[in-house]
Amino acid sequence: MKPSQLADLKAKKKCCRSKPRCKRCPVVVSKVRKAELNGIRGKELAKVYKRARKS
Numbered sequence: 001m002k003p004s005q006l007a008d009l010k011a012k013k014k015c016c017r018s019k020p021r022c023k024r025c026p027v028v029v030s031k032v033r034k035a036e037l038n039g040i041r042g043k044e045l046a047k048v049y050k051r052a053r054k055s
Contacts, residue, residue: 003045007036020053028052 001023011026021028031052035045 003042003049006032006045006049021055023053025053027055 007029009024009029009032011029012022012024013026015025015027016022028049032045032049035048040048
């Protein structure tokens with residue numbers, strides 16, 4: 001998935017807290033959206049996404 005599409009994902013209603021977190025987890029989506037609002041783009045945004053899924 002392209003980094004530009006990551007922030008446009010629709011989050012699930014509830015987090016399952018599995019490891020790694022699922023792609024549409026509300027925690028992951030919110031962290032990626034915050035990063036994009038702070039000006040992070042491209043490969044850096046993909047890194048934020050991977051890090052958010054690990055947490």
